[in-house]
Amino acid sequence: MSTCSVSKGCFVFKPNSNKRKRSSAADYFSKGNDDLDNSELRLDTCLLLWKQIKYETEQLQEDLNKNLFDNLIRFLRQSHLNFKEKKTEWACRMKSSEIPTAAVVLGVNVTDHELTIKSLSGVLQDDVTPFVVSLKSKECPGIKQLLQKVMIQLMGCDVDVDSSDEEEYPKTSPRRVCCSVASLTNWYRNVTKYDLQKTDTESPCKKRTFSSRHWETPPVIIIFKDMESFTTKVLQDFIIMSSHCIREFPLVLIFGIATSPMVIHKLLPHSVSSSLCIELFQCHSSKEHLTKVIDKLLLTSQFPFKISEKVLQVLINIFLYHDFSVHNFVKGFQLSLLEHFYSHPLSVLCCELQESEKRVKLLSHSQFENIRRLPSFRRFVESQVAEKQAALLTDDECLKETTQTLLKDLCSYHENYFPILRCLHAFTSSLPKYPLGKQIRELYCACLEKRVWERDEYESAIQLVRMLAKDELVAILEKCVEILISSSAKCLRKPLEKLEEYVDLLRNLEEASDDQKKSISSLEELQKKTDLYHLQKTLLEMKESRRTKKLTKFEMLRFEIVEFIDGLVRNYLAPAEMQTLHEVMYFSAANTLREHLNATPRAALHTALNNPYFYLKVGNKSETIGLWPHL
Amino acid sequence: TPAKKLKRGISSNLVEEYFEAHSSSKVLTSDRTLQKLEKKKLDQESLQNLLSNVPVAFAAEHEKLIKQHESLFYKWMLQLHLGFNIVLYGLGSKKDLLENFRISLLQDSVHLVVNGFFPNITLKSILNSVTEEVLNHLGTFRSPQDQVDFILKRFKEDASLELYLLIHNLDSQMLRGDKNQQILGQLSSLSNVYLIASIDHINAPLMWDQAKQSMYNWLWYETTTFSPYVEETSYENSLLVQHSGSLALSSLTHVLCSLTSNARGIFRLLVEYQLENKDNPSYLGLSFQDLYQRCREAFLVNSDLTLRAQLTEFRDHKLIRTKRGVDGVEYLLIPVDAGTLADFLQKDNDV
Numbered sequence: 001m002s003t004c005s006v007s008k009g010c011f012v013f014k015p016n017s018n019k020r021k022r023s024s025a026a027d028y029f030s031k032g033n034d035d036l037d038n039s040e041l042r043l044d045t046c047l048l049l050w051k052q053i054k055y056e057t058e059q060l061q062e063d064l065n066k067n068l069f070d071n072l073i074r075f076l077r078q079s080h081l082n083f084k085e086k087k088t089e090w091a092c093r094m095k096s097s098e099i100p101t102a103a104v105v106l107g108v109n110v111t112d113h114e115l116t117i118k119s120l121s122g123v124l125q126d127d128v129t130p131f132v133v134s135l136k137s138k139e140c141p142g143i144k145q146l147l148q149k150v151m152i153q154l155m156g157c158d159v160d161v162d163s164s165d166e167e168e169y170p171k172t173s174p175r176r177v178c179c180s181v182a183s184l185t186n187w188y189r190n191v192t193k194y195d196l197q198k199t200d201t202e203s204p205c206k207k208r209t210f211s212s213r214h215w216e217t218p219p220v221i222i223i224f225k226d227m228e229s230f231t232t233k234v235l236q237d238f239i240i241m242s243s244h245c246i247r248e249f250p251l252v253l254i255f256g257i258a259t260s261p262m263v264i265h266k267l268l269p270h271s272v273s274s275s276l277c278i279e280l281f282q283c284h285s286s287k288e289h290l291t292k293v294i295d296k297l298l299l300t301s302q303f304p305f306k307i308s309e310k311v312l313q314v315l316i317n318i319f320l321y322h323d324f325s326v327h328n329f330v331k332g333f334q335l336s337l338l339e340h341f342y343s344h345p346l347s348v349l350c351c352e353l354q355e356s357e358k359r360v361k362l363l364s365h366s367q368f369e370n371i372r373r374l375p376s377f378r379r380f381v382e383s384q385v386a387e388k389q390a391a392l393l394t395d396d397e398c399l400k401e402t403t404q405t406l407l408k409d410l411c412s413y414h415e416n417y418f419p420i421l422r423c424l425h426a427f428t429s430s431l432p433k434y435p436l437g438k439q440i441r442e443l444y445c446a447c448l449e450k451r452v453w454e455r456d457e458y459e460s461a462i463q464l465v466r467m468l469a470k471d472e473l474v475a476i477l478e479k480c481v482e483i484l485i486s487s488s489a490k491c492l493r494k495p496l497e498k499l500e501e502y503v504d505l506l507r508n509l510e511e512a513s514d515d516q517k518k519s520i521s522s523l524e525e526l527q528k529k530t531d532l533y534h535l536q537k538t539l540l541e542m543k544e545s546r547r548t549k550k551l552t553k554f555e556m557l558r559f560e561i562v563e564f565i566d567g568l569v570r571n572y573l574a575p576a577e578m579q580t581l582h583e584v585m586y587f588s589a590a591n592t593l594r595e596h597l598n599a600t601p602r603a604a605l606h607t608a609l610n611n612p613y614f615y616l617k618v619g620n621k622s623e624t625i626g627l628w629p630h631l
Numbered sequence: 632t633p634a635k636k637l638k639r640g641i642s643s644n645l646v647e648e649y650f651e652a653h654s655s656s657k658v659l660t661s662d663r664t665l666q667k668l669e670k671k672k673l674d675q676e677s678l679q680n681l682l683s684n685v686p687v688a689f690a691a692e693h694e695k696l697i698k699q700h701e702s703l704f705y706k707w708m709l710q711l712h713l714g715f716n717i718v719l720y721g722l723g724s725k726k727d728l729l730e731n732f733r734i735s736l737l738q739d740s741v742h743l744v745v746n747g748f749f750p751n752i753t754l755k756s757i758l759n760s761v762t763e764e765v766l767n768h769l770g771t772f773r774s775p776q777d778q779v780d781f782i783l784k785r786f787k788e789d790a791s792l793e794l795y796l797l798i799h800n801l802d803s804q805m806l807r808g809d810k811n812q813q814i815l816g817q818l819s820s821l822s823n824v825y826l827i828a829s830i831d832h833i834n835a836p837l838m839w840d841q842a843k844q845s846m847y848n849w850l851w852y853e854t855t856t857f858s859p860y861v862e863e864t865s866y867e868n869s870l871l872v873q874h875s876g877s878l879a880l881s882s883l884t885h886v887l888c889s890l891t892s893n894a895r896g897i898f899r900l901l902v903e904y905q906l907e908n909k910d911n912p913s914y915l916g917l918s919f920q921d922l923y924q925r926c927r928e929a930f931l932v933n934s935d936l937t938l939r940a941q942l943t944e945f946r947d948h949k950l951i952r953t954k955r956g957v958d959g960v961e962y963l964l965i966p967v968d969a970g971t972l973a974d975f976l977q978k979d980n981d982v
Contacts, residue, residue, distance in 0.1 A: 004862060009752035011744040012764040013737070111845035138813055139776065226842075323841060331848070338713060342706065599851030601720040602833055608722035608855045615696060615855050 723856035916962030
């Protein structure tokens with residue numbers, strides 16, 4: 001069957017039912033790879049890791065949102081209580097046409113909103129009320145569709161929640177198609193035994209019947225997911241209509257706003273927005289979210305998979321310069337994970353230490369050859385003595401043992417790396433002008449790229465640290481102690497003790513006050529009247545004394561501490577590329593990642609049209625000239 | 632040309648020459664249009680014959696390039712299964728490549744091929760083939776949104792369903808609308824619908840805003856093939872080739888897009904009237920007077936003259952045809968079949 005026709009544009013192909021089989025991702029994974037060695041294991045590892053990562057990021061999102069949601073729920077409770085208590089009061093009756101509204105500023109990263117809204121409606125459903133409706137602007141171009149959507153979702157909600165104890169209710173919610181006003185009325189007559197004519201008066205009555213069963217009148221919450229793209233008219237009409245019957249029908253609106261709260265006033269005229277009682281809520285910024293995500297995904301030794309500096313740069317650049325979307329960042333991370341496991345045959349060893357030691361034992365000869373081919377391993381071999389070299393290059397058994405120890409080294413390297421990185425960050429993040437970056441991700445990039453202590457920025461940072469005041473220094477050192485305590489690495493015990501000692505010393509340090517007194521007295525001397533000659537002389541003396549001035553005890557100690565920190569950095573923060581076997585855990589093909597995530601179709605067309613020999617790999621330009629007039 | 636001679640005769644004073652050149656208000660453009668070309672216009676077939684005689688340069692290198700892309704097939708499948716969708720870009724037709732992909736890997740699974748370059752394709756036809764042939768559902772839907780909701784529900788309920796969607800030229804004239812893209816995005820965001828599409832327009836990525844991009848979840852692949860766009864361009868009109876047959880939907884919308892809103896209104900009136908009478912075999916068309924009356928009522932024209940001018944413009948674009956009836960009255964008719972007109976009206980309503 002061909003897919004070329006002059007009368008049709010869509011072609012459906014169905015396999016014969018007897019032949020039909022489902023092939024899973026695993027098949028394609030192994031088929032796409034040349035060597036069949038443990039491809040299944042690799043895919044399993046990859047999927048397992050991805051599942052963990054996904055779980056972690058979702059957890060993180062929940063934690064971050066918790067604060068916002070708590071505030072929202074408090075607001076809902078408050079407004080609802082007000083509503084109930086003051087129902088009889090005259091003042092409230094005056095105000096009762098106001099709809100309590102929460103405007104949530106979500107930020108421009110539209111991609112992440114979906115998850116936030118979903119968890120929000122979940123939380124509201126659990127804690128506040130069973131009636132939560134969420135509306136997308138795409139679904140309601142007119143007021144009719146909007147009302148229909150609201151009704152359907154409300155009925156669905158009602159039925160879902162009640163069906164456990166109320167058997168007589170129809171389990172299936174009415175189909176969207178037959179949701180005309182008439183059929184709605186019928187449905188209502190059956191359920192509520194009320195005669196109703198119009199859609200917008202139905203809702204209050206329904207409320208009455210349902211609320212008699214609930215011990216309190218639960219509010220109905222309507223979430224407008226994307227406030228900006230709703231048409232003004234629909235919103236206005238809806239708000240005006242529902243504000244008329246708010247007394248019977250406790251309604252709460254939640255607007256999801258991407259830009260700024262100004263947009264409410266832009267979209268709604270004064271007459272409409274005056275019937276809203278708006279309270280503003282701020283969502284956490286996506287930069288902060290990213291910092292948390294990086295913290296969780298990259299700056300731990302929990303996940304064996306790591307990405308190299310270039311890849312991290314690409315991902316962060318896409319985030320900062322294009323979309324601000326954490327969702328896309330995680331997607332990029334997923335892609336790099338997949339690429340790594342797909343393309344690198346040794347990625348099978350990219351797992352927990354015990355597991356990887358087990359896997360080393362099962363490696364085949366060709367895999368060992370792969371290990372020998374790694375550039376970092378070659379470097380390692382060259383640094384060994386001759387007999388050892390020969391053994392490593394020929395004997396698989398010997399290599400197996402070495403590999404195990406090397407993997408262990410790599411693991412402990414990571415364990416030490418991150419606490420020390422955090423300590424260094426604690427120092428540099430408090431400096432003026434942030435020579436090594438404000439965020440820890442910048443510091444991480446700098447450390448991954450090359451030896452951090454060879455950078456000029458590091459030099460200036462250390463200079464600045466040498467000038468820190470005592471209380472600042474104590475604060476930072478205490479932070480470092482905390483970080484080191486929380487990390488479980490064994491080799492960091494000694495630095496930890498040392499640091500604690502320093503903190504104690506600093507606390508107990510008495511200021512060498514006599515030194516200061518002296519300088520003060522010399523200043524006083526200066527202020528006395530003298531002739532020019534004396535003045536000059538005293539000034540010279542002072543200068544001399546300052547140069548040779550003995551350092552205070554504090555300053556001595558400070559130097560010592562700085563030296564110590566410097567040493568720590570040099571010991572533990574060597575870039576990953578210097579480690580042997582780092583290829584197993586680090587994904588470094590930044591280019592492919594960029595191509596697949598942030599492509600440039602325009603540039604591709606340009607090159608293809610200008611110099612096609614770039615793609616065709618034929619000779620040079622002069623040969624092809626004249627042969628490509630066709631396109 | 633006479634102007635040139637004149638110019639040469641006059642002294643070389645540059646200023647004078649300048650004014651001389653610009654003195655006559657008539658702009659000098661060449662009046663040798665393609666219409667006056669000596670050679671008769673080619674018909675489609677002879678053009679095809681001529682083209683097939685042209686030898687392909689660098690055939691071996693082409694082959695290599697395509698082989699290189701084909702080696703990625705398994706990777707694509709893997710990535711599709713992990714929730715990404717794939718979009719191909721680059722110079723050259725990607726139809727054959729996708730066709731190869733379909734034949735080599737998709738034989739055992741349900742798949743749907745959509746020719747986006749097909750000028751009469753609509754979103755409705757795509758959705759219909761999903762609901763009718765894949766899901767075996769014989770119902771009608773009130774709007775595309777309803778239909779998509781139904782599809783989404785079915786696919787979410789039944790995890791064993793899966794569908795591969797191959798779309799050639801996702802950025803074609805008919806599919807590039809905001810609504811169409813939104814709905815296709817919703818489809819592709821399903822975890823058991825796997826979308827693989829190709830784009831060719833240089834500004835194709837402008838179709839997608841952030842929300843759509845996150846729905847599509849694209850992975851971009853550069854597949855420059857340099858193969859000729861044979862089928863894709865067969866629907867395109869060219870001045871060098873005689874074109875026959877009725878107007879296609881895309882050219883209809885294309886022409887109408889460039890008109891004023893009143894002109895569009897007039898055309899709409901005509902279309903609606905013709906659709907109302909499509910089952911009437913004795914229907915001749917709308918008489919000019921009748922149309923004039925209707926247009927006046929709708930405040931679309933204010934005089935006989937403007938309407939005539941408008942109609943002439945339509946006639947130039949072959950959008951309408953006039954016929955004289957037995958009573959000597961002019962009848963206006965649109966020479967397009969009713970199905971296309973209905974599609975057109977639907978699309979116009981959406982916009």
